[in-house]
Structures are given as C-alpha cells and as structure tokens.
Amino acid sequence: MPPDSPPAAVAAPHPPISPPPSLIALFAAFATMSLAGFGGVLAFARRGIVEKYKWMTAEEFNETYALCHFLPGPNIVNLSMVFGSRFRGIPGGIAAFAGLLGPPVAVVTILGALYAHFGEIEALRRILAGVSSAAVGLLIATAFRMMMPLVKRRDLVGLVLLAAVFVAIGLFRLPLQIVLLVAIPISIAISFALRRKPAA
Amino acid sequence: MNEGGNPIWTLAWTFGLMSLFAVGGANAAIPEVHRVAVEVHHWLTDKQFADVYAISQLSPGPNVLIVTLIGYSVAGVAGGLVATLAMCVPTAVLAYYVSRLLARSSQSRWPAILQAALVPLSIGLMTASGLVVALAADRTWVAALVTVAAAGLAFATRVNPLWLLLAGGVLGFAGVIG
Numbered sequence: 001m002p003p004d005s006p007p008a009a010v011a012a013p014h015p016p017i018s019p020p021p022s023l024i025a026l027f028a029a030f031a032t033m034s035l036a037g038f039g040g041v042l043a044f045a046r047r048g049i050v051e052k053y054k055w056m057t058a059e060e061f062n063e064t065y066a067l068c069h070f071l072p073g074p075n076i077v078n079l080s081m082v083f084g085s086r087f088r089g090i091p092g093g094i095a096a097f098a099g100l101l102g103p104p105v106a107v108v109t110i111l112g113a114l115y116a117h118f119g120e121i122e123a124l125r126r127i128l129a130g131v132s133s134a135a136v137g138l139l140i141a142t143a144f145r146m147m148m149p150l151v152k153r154r155d156l157v158g159l160v161l162l163a164a165v166f167v168a169i170g171l172f173r174l175p176l177q178i179v180l181l182v183a184i185p186i187s188i189a190i191s192f193a194l195r196r197k198p199a200a
Numbered sequence: 201m202n203e204g205g206n207p208i209w210t211l212a213w214t215f216g217l218m219s220l221f222a223v224g225g226a227n228a229a230i231p232e233v234h235r236v237a238v239e240v241h242h243w244l245t246d247k248q249f250a251d252v253y254a255i256s257q258l259s260p261g262p263n264v265l266i267v268t269l270i271g272y273s274v275a276g277v278a279g280g281l282v283a284t285l286a287m288c289v290p291t292a293v294l295a296y297y298v299s300r301l302l303a304r305s306s307q308s309r310w311p312a313i314l315q316a317a318l319v320p321l322s323i324g325l326m327t328a329s330g331l332v333v334a335l336a337a338d339r340t341w342v343a344a345l346v347t348v349a350a351a352g353l354a355f356a357t358r359v360n361p362l363w364l365l366l367a368g369g370v371l372g373f374a375g376v377i378g
Contacts, residue, residue, distance in 0.1 A: 035260045039361040067299055070315045073291025074264040075225040081292035082299045090296070097292055101284060104261025105268050109280050111255050112272040119251065123373060130346065130372020132254035132337040134364050137350025139227060140330035144355055146323045158320035165324025169231045170331040173239070176221050176232035180321070184223075187317040195313055 018054040020087040023095040029053060030080055030099030035107075039138065041076045041100070049083070056083075076100065157194070161187055207275045208282050210241070215267055215286035222291070224322020226264040230329035233266065234336065243274050250337035257365060264288060340378045346371060 021029065033044045042065070050061050064086075068078035077100060084096030118124055150158045161183065168179045214236055222229040230253075237243045244252065252273070256266035264287055271283025302311065338344040350364045371377055 034262065037262070038260050039257065039365075041262050064299075066315065067302065067311070068295055069225070070311065070318050071291060071295050071298060072222045073219045073225070073295070074222070074262055074288060076262045077264060077288045077292055078295035082295050085296055086299075093292070093296060097288070100262065101288060104259060104265060105280065105284055108256065108259040108261065108265045108268050109272055109277060111259055112252075112269045112280065115251065115255060115269075116273065119248075125251075126372040126375060126377065127369045128251045128254050128372070129337070129339075129343065130368040130370070130377050131258060131365050132250040132333070132368075133343045133346040133372075133377060134350040134368025135254050135257040136330060136333045136337050137347040137352075137368075138257070138354050138361050138364060139230075139326070139333060140347070140351040141354035142227070143323060143326035143330050144351070146319075146326060150320065150323070155320075161320040162324040162327070165321050166327045166331075169325060170328030173231070173235060175235065176218070176229070176325075180221050180223060183321050184317065187321055188313065191313045191317040195316075 021053065021055060021092075023088055023091055026084050026088065026092055026095040027099035030084075030096045031103045034100045034104050045076060045079065055087070157190055161190075208279060211271050211274060211279055211283045212286045214241075215271075215283050216290055219287045219289075219291045220294070222287075223318055224325050226262065226266070226287075227329055228322050228325035230266070231325065231332045233270065234332050237270050238336075241274075243270060246336040248273070250333065253333055253337070254365075343377045346377060 029048060030045075033048045034041050037044045046058075046061055046065075049055050050058050056064070064082055065075070065079060068075045068082060071078055077097065080096040080100040081093040083093075085093030088095065115124075115128075119128075147159075147162070149155075150162065165179060165183055168174045168183075169176065218229060218232055218236070221232070234249055238246060238249050252269045253266055256263065256269055259265055264284065267287045268280045268284045272280035275282070334344070334347055338347055346368055350368065353359055353364060354361060
C-alpha cells in the first residue's frame with residue numbers, strides 16, 4: 001500500500017492543524033476516548049479528534065463519519081480503522097482499532113465474569129432489571145431522535161420504508177439478511193429515481 | 201471438538217456474517233443478535249439477554265460490546281474475543297478499502313444515494329431494536345413505565361444518559377420494578 005501522505009500534503013485545502021499522530025498516540029487516544037465513552041463513543045471521538053488533538057477539522061471528521069455510517073458494522077469501529085490508516089497506513093488503522101476495542105473489551109469481560117458468578121444474587125438481579133428497562137428507553141429515544149428529520153421534511157417514502165423494516169424485523173422477527181436483501185435494492189432504486197428529477 | 205459443533209467456530213461464522221449486514225451500526229443489529237442468540241441457538245434466555253444488554257450499556261466503549269458478552273457466555277474469554285473480532289474486523293477491512301476507493305473518485309454521487317437509501321432502513325432497525333429489547337426487559341407494567349419515562353427524558357432533555365441508567369438501577373434495587 002502506498003502511503004497517502006505526500007499527495008495529501010500538497011492538495012490539502014487546509015494547512016495541517018497538528019502533526020500526524022504516531023502509532024502509540026493513535027492507540028492511546030482511541031483507548032482514552034473509548035473508556036470515556038459511556039453510552040457510545042462518537043461524541044467523545046469527535047471532541048478528541050477535532051478539538052483536543054486537532055487531527056482533523058470538523059468538516060473532515062463529518063465526511064469520514066458519514067462514510068463509516070453508511071457502511072455496515074459498528075460505525076465507530078469503522079471510523080477507527082479509516083482514521084488510523086489515513087495517518088499511518090494499515091498499522092495506524094490497527095493501532096486505533098486496538099485502542100478503541102482492547103481496553104473496553106477487557107472491562108466488559110470482567111463485568112461478564114462477575115455476572116456469571118453473581119448474576120443470581122437477588123439484589124443484583126433487581127438492579128440489572130432496572131438498568132435494562134432504562135437502557136431500552138435510551139435506545140428508543142435515540143431511534144426517535146434519528147427519525148425526527150424524516151418527519152420534519154415529510155419524507156413519506158422514507159417513513160414507509162422505515163415502517164416496513166420495523167414490521168419485518170421487530171414484529172415478524174424475520175432474519176436480517178433476508179429483509180435487507182429485499183429492502184436495500186428497493187430503497188436504492190427509489191433514491192436513485194428521486195435524484196434524477198431534482199425538482200421532485 | 202474440531203468439527204462444525206465447535207461453539208467458537210459458530211460464534212465466528214455467525215457474527216462475521218452478521219457484521220456485513222449490520223446497516224446502521226451495532227444498535228441496529230440488536231434484533232438479529234437477539235434472534236440468533238436467544239431464538240436460534242438458545243445461548244441465553246430473554247432475561248439474560250436483557251441483563252447482558254444492560255451490562256453493555258453500563259460499560260464504557262462502543263455499543264458492539266454486547267457481542268463480547270454473548271461470546272463470553274457461550275465460550276468464555278476466547279468466545280468473547282472471537283465474537284468481538286468477528287463482528288468488527290470484516291467491516292473495518294471493508295471500510296478501509298471503500299475509503300481508499302472514494303479518495304480516488306470523490307466526484308461520484310453514489311455515496312449520497314446510498315446514504316439516502318440506507319438511513320430510513322437503519323432507523324427502522326433501531327426502532328425494532330427498541331421493541332425487541334423492551335419485550336425482553338420489561339416484564340411488569342412498572343418496568344414498562346420506567347422505559348417510557350427514560351425514553352421521554354432522553355428525547356426531550358440533554359440529561360447525561362448514565363444518570364438515567366443509574367436511576368433505573370436504584371429503582372430496581374428498591375424493588376419498585378419487581
């Protein structure tokens with residue numbers, strides 16, 4: 001793989017705001033952001049990368065995140081790979097990926113072991129029941145927040161697609177692969193058709 | 201134990217394939233994780249699934265950690281590692297190659313079309329996640345009320361989500377939820 005730094009240094013519209021991070025700095029930064037990230041790492045990653053370390057401008061971060069959001073898989077994990085490899089090639093991607101996942105996986109494995117040994121204790125069962133009820137609420141709130149832009153611009157087509165996926169997966173419990181293999185081509189065809197007549 | 205029955209191999213294959221269909225990220229994949237772990241393989245009960253979801257939300261780090269916990273409960277530390285890597289590595293590799301491809305042809309309008317096409321689908325998946333976890337977690341009317349209250353507060357205010365989780369834990373400890 002050729003390194004991307006030489007063309008980027010010439011063509012970059014912005015002056016480099018910070019020198020590119022080393023492998024150790026990538027690992028440490030993603031480990032720190034990940035361990036701070038309760039309820040999702042994205043907000044902490046944005047603050048760290050754009051404001052604290054100044055490795056990217058806000059626009060560059062948004063572009064990189066948008067790419068990782070439309071690809072399948074955990075978005076922030078994709079972002080760590082894309083971000084790290086932009087600065088230090090594949091080793092950089094692996095360093096950021098390992099920093100993002102390594103420490104939290106260790107923490108959650110310890111919690112999982114504690115749960116396996118003490119999960120039957122009555123007080124712990126009650127606490128976890130309360131936490132899980134609240135956690136579902138957070139998940140539902142996130143889904144509704146993401147839905148609001150579609151509601152506001154009265155995107156009927158989008159809302160119908162959304163509802164169809166909800167019914168197929170949530171109510172009929174169909175396998176994800178089958179639903180997406182049907183829904184993605186339909187959705188792409190509709191988006192493509194709508195883009196071709198910009199007046200619509 | 202080197203045949204198809206090896207649980208580690210099942211974890212790797214299951215989550216590796218799932219990751220490539222996890223449009224909208226880890227939270228959107230929850231219904232499929234539940235379907236596979238509870239309904240197909242019977243690795244966990246519904247109650248354990250709700251517990252594991254709660255623990256993954258209480259832990260720092262990306263939302264994908266619920267997969268680590270499921271792997272752990274199936275095959276210990278190795279299971280947790282294999283499940284996590286299976287869920288993360290294939291799409292990270294894909295993201296790497298797509299980002300290099302797009303860096304070369306940045307004029308394409310396919311990314312915008314793909315994004316417009318996938319956003320409604322991933323929100324539909326997230327909404328289904330909410331339903332699936334709610335059915336697993338909320339066994340009483342009070343529990344469902346806690347969910348509704350947490351959803352309302354998180355939607356309407358900027359309160360730190362961690363406080364809502366802790367409040368749920370306190371209510372649970374007090375025996376309110378039953």
